[in-house]
Amino acid sequence: MTEQAYNFAYLDEQTKRMIRRAILKGVAVPGYQVPFASREMPMPYGWGTGGVQVTAACLTPGDRLKVIDQGADDTTNAVSIRSFFSRTAGVAVTEATAEATLIQTRHRIPEHPLTEDQILVYQVPIPEPLRFLEPREPETRKMHSLEEYGLMHVKLYEDIARHGAIATSYDYPVKVEGRYVMDPSPIPKFDNPKLSGCPALQLFGAGREQRIYALPPYTRVDSLDFDDHPFDPSKADHDCDLCGAGDSYLDEVIIDDAGGRMFVCSDTDFCRSRRAAGHAGRLGTPAGEAA
Amino acid sequence: MASALTAETLGGGFDDAPIQSARAFRAALDAMARPGRIQVIGGAVPPAPLSVAAGTLLLTLADGTTPVHLAGDADCDALRGWITFHTAAPLVPAEAAVFAVGRWTDLLPLARFATGTPEYPDRAATLIVEMPVLEAKGSVLAGPGIRDRARLTLPDPDAFRANHALFPLGFDAFLTCGSRVAGLPRSTRVEDV
Amino acid sequence: MYVAVKGGERAIKNAHALLAEDRRGDTGVPELSVAQIREQLRLAVNRVMAEGSLFDPDLAALAIKQARGDLIEAVFLIRAYRTTLPRFGSSRPVDTGAMACSRRISATFKDAPGGQILGPTFDYTHRLLDFRLAAEGQDLPKPATADPVAGPVPHITSFLNREGMIETDRPGDELPPDLTREPMELPAARALRLQAITRGDEGFILSLAYSTQRGYGRTHAFVGELRIGTVAVELDIPELGFAVEIGEVELTECETVNQFTGSKTEPPQFTRGYGLVFGQTERKAIAMSLVDRALRWKELGEDDTGAPAQDEEFVLMHADNVQATGFLEHIKLPHYVDFQSELELVRKLRAEGAAQRPEAAE
Numbered sequence A: 001m002t003e004q005a006y007n008f009a010y011l012d013e014q015t016k017r018m019i020r021r022a023i024l025k026g027v028a029v030p031g032y033q034v035p036f037a038s039r040e041m042p043m044p045y046g047w048g049t050g051g052v053q054v055t056a057a058c059l060t061p062g063d064r065l066k067v068i069d070q071g072a073d074d075t076t077n078a079v080s081i082r083s084f085f086s087r088t089a090g091v092a093v094t095e096a097t098a099e100a101t102l103i104q105t106r107h108r109i110p111e112h113p114l115t116e117d118q119i120l121v122y123q124v125p126i127p128e129p130l131r132f133l134e135p136r137e138p139e140t141r142k143m144h145s146l147e148e149y150g151l152m153h154v155k156l157y158e159d160i161a162r163h164g165a166i167a168t169s170y171d172y173p174v175k176v177e178g179r180y181v182m183d184p185s186p187i188p189k190f191d192n193p194k195l196s197g198c199p200a201l202q203l204f205g206a207g208r209e210q211r212i213y214a215l216p217p218y219t220r221v222d223s224l225d226f227d228d229h230p231f232d233p234s235k236a237d238h239d240c241d242l243c244g245a246g247d248s249y250l251d252e253v254i255i256d257d258a259g260g261r262m263f264v265c266s267d268t269d270f271c272r273s274r275r276a277a278g279h280a281g282r283l284g285t286p287a288g289e290a291a
Numbered sequence B: 001m002a003s004a005l006t007a008e009t010l011g012g013g014f015d016d017a018p019i020q021s022a023r024a025f026r027a028a029l030d031a032m033a034r035p036g037r038i039q040v041i042g043g044a045v046p047p048a049p050l051s052v053a054a055g056t057l058l059l060t061l062a063d064g065t066t067p068v069h070l071a072g073d074a075d076c077d078a079l080r081g082w083i084t085f086h087t088a089a090p091l092v093p094a095e096a097a098v099f100a101v102g103r104w105t106d107l108l109p110l111a112r113f114a115t116g117t118p119e120y121p122d123r124a125a126t127l128i129v130e131m132p133v134l135e136a137k138g139s140v141l142a143g144p145g146i147r148d149r150a151r152l153t154l155p156d157p158d159a160f161r162a163n164h165a166l167f168p169l170g171f172d173a174f175l176t177c178g179s180r181v182a183g184l185p186r187s188t189r190v191e192d193v
Numbered sequence C: 001m002y003v004a005v006k007g008g009e010r011a012i013k014n015a016h017a018l019l020a021e022d023r024r025g026d027t028g029v030p031e032l033s034v035a036q037i038r039e040q041l042r043l044a045v046n047r048v049m050a051e052g053s054l055f056d057p058d059l060a061a062l063a064i065k066q067a068r069g070d071l072i073e074a075v076f077l078i079r080a081y082r083t084t085l086p087r088f089g090s091s092r093p094v095d096t097g098a099m100a101c102s103r104r105i106s107a108t109f110k111d112a113p114g115g116q117i118l119g120p121t122f123d124y125t126h127r128l129l130d131f132r133l134a135a136e137g138q139d140l141p142k143p144a145t146a147d148p149v150a151g152p153v154p155h156i157t158s159f160l161n162r163e164g165m166i167e168t169d170r171p172g173d174e175l176p177p178d179l180t181r182e183p184m185e186l187p188a189a190r191a192l193r194l195q196a197i198t199r200g201d202e203g204f205i206l207s208l209a210y211s212t213q214r215g216y217g218r219t220h221a222f223v224g225e226l227r228i229g230t231v232a233v234e235l236d237i238p239e240l241g242f243a244v245e246i247g248e249v250e251l252t253e254c255e256t257v258n259q260f261t262g263s264k265t266e267p268p269q270f271t272r273g274y275g276l277v278f279g280q281t282e283r284k285a286i287a288m289s290l291v292d293r294a295l296r297w298k299e300l301g302e303d304d305t306g307a308p309a310q311d312e313e314f315v316l317m318h319a320d321n322v323q324a325t326g327f328l329e330h331i332k333l334p335h336y337v338d339f340q341s342e343l344e345l346v347r348k349l350r351a352e353g354a355a356q357r358p359e360a361a362e
Helices: A013-028 A049-058 A076-088 A137-146 A150-163 A189-195 A268-276 B017-033 B052-061 B077-087 B157-165 C008-024 C034-040 C042-052 C057-066 C071-082 C156-162 C190-198 C202-213 C282-295 C312-318 C321-332 C336-356
Strands: A064-069 A102-106 A119-123 A174-176 A180-182 A201-206 A211-215 A221-223 A250-254 A261-265 B068-070 B099-103 B126-130 B139-142 B150-152 B172-177 B180-184 B189-191 C100-105 C221-237 C242-258 C271-278
Touching: A013 A049, A013 A201, A013 A211, A013 B017, A013 B052, A013 B172, A049 A076, A049 A102, A049 A119, A049 A201, A049 A211, A049 B017, A064 A076, A064 A268, A076 A102, A076 C008, A137 C312, A189 A221, A201 B017, A250 C336, A261 A268, B017 B052, B017 B172, B017 B180, B052 B077, B052 B099, B052 B126, B052 B172, B052 B180, B068 B077, B157 B189, C034 C042, C034 C057, C042 C057, C042 C071, C042 C202, C042 C271, C057 C071, C071 C321, C156 C221, C156 C242, C190 C271, C190 C282, C190 C312, C202 C282, C202 C321, C221 C282, C242 C282, C271 C282, C282 C312
Parallel strands: A064 A102, A102 A119, A119 A201, B068 B099, B099 B126, B126 B172
Antiparallel strands: A174 A180, A174 A221, A201 A211, A250 A261, B139 B150, B139 B189, B172 B180, C100 C221, C221 C242, C242 C271
């Protein structure tokens, strides 16, 4: 049931038009951050207000919405955002990646390959990839306009000189179609290859920082690297202890006081559907056999 | 004052704006994100000569903050009244337009339209080009949003090549015909045949 | 068999119920009414209206009650509500010269037309806890007050103006930008800066202003005038061809007079800092005028001393407590994924370091 006191998907029509115009310009200039007049939402800045506004501007009554945080549908903030949209937009919700038409995410790209019929909306805390190198907005804006990304390469190269490797493991900067350096949001670098050539439309919303950007389907996205230090999308060298997957991103869970730990898929839907299909890991049983 | 608040001026808007504009935007978004793929949109019934698709795009995207340029035949009393009544968008010359609508030949010369600035390439006009035919054949398109190659009837391939050469500056276009719409962002390359 | 933590939905529901219970406190103590908060915690209400950018004492009082007295949380409630309100139009600029002043003081002139009105102020109270307030229901002494001075009361700075001793603002008809409807673009016009400061966090603006007094971007400010009172809000009705009064708001206005020895482009004269805030909020209004003045260094041809209060981007991007508190507190949300990737990176770097070190260790 929708809450009658508010408009469809909460935002008023004028606000949605403003956001929709920004999204279209973002799509037209892939990787460029479009300023938009982010509104105050009934949830705190930093908790997904950018993603929520983009989702609100894109939703139609026929959508099936999935919301994940850290890959999981049942983390509290994902639960909270999902219930916000079922209340204000009355849309159907799902936890199954394959059934969703619009997925809002924080910090992960689902393991199940996305399709042309889907939109992936990222929540972004700091959209400016150069921000930690140069705190001033007019300066970073100028750097993007001049395609002046030397500072970023210097930073990455200093990492290599000091540590022998690039010491960035998430929020790993990318270049879009050879032009704009873009912040992929704090996804682990393991997810970076999924950004490129993705059949789904990918939209990024940063509410507090008032920016929207986009990757149209099949856009080429390269993680920054060097010829002698190619990009390495590594992950924990384990299989999932529940479903046995060897190719999914894993959460490390501490299970006792003696340092015991296990590794489980961060993507809860992926793990569940593998177990439903009969796969089992070191500590898990196929779903059908669970008590 | 305006000639008259006729039924034509007052009618033809969305009956259920939140839902109709959501559906129309989603189609417009799909069109812009997948150049060459034709979408069907509707909801608005604008006065002649505007197409349903062009009228629906304007109701979905334009408002008092977005100056609109009406080109050629589109610059008529009926449409002026309709757009003003339904969107409150100021009607302006080409140079000041956020949206411009009309037939291709009426939109020329294109150099009049904003193409953004190096620091704000988003501050560029969106052209809504009314087409006599719109089909997924003709010019070959490539670039973001296109898996391999796409085809689309273009009014003037060279003009879009020149526009793409300005990237990341440039205008973006919707091509409309009846209730059909296709998107052609500045990022699209029009290949030589 | 390991079972992942579940039940986010139930946990949230239970947390909300607990919160409601905590908010009410001991049910043996009568519940606070919104009217009591509005009347008796008026300065808190004013702060919430000022930083919430919405003049509505009843809603601000309700927000304070709901937020259990957490004023930033109350500001947040008001802001989130405010964004959903339709816009019917913009009022005409309010005329503070026509203010019905309940308080009006000048630190620069002993007396001036309109007089000095002390009004309801903490200024000369001795800060001794008044234990009589702990006993409720006492009679209040009847204050001897005159009615508010009906406007117009001329601004003190206008007297300086007669001699050309203070800068004059050029009148402008251009529509100021609206911070709440357009994305912030830097550098910002003064009108935009003032909007950001007036709704900025009182503590942050206060500290910045204080830092200018201690030498970080010093502006030699005198309080030329501080006035508090109500002004009429008028809306132009195009169909009628004239403006109609739609209500009144209480405002605090502060104008500082700042020493200025001149620059390449300007003759020696006094300059101004300006503060205008909803309600009786004089600490905020004075602080606002100091920060405003400090931010004007560029237009006045002064030196950039690198002081925080002179740094427009630093001030404007960090003044909003709803933004700040949201982003600060978001770090308590799950970050398993980023943390896991950091764990692996550190392990890898340690392993590689250890592989290179054995010879050195031996």
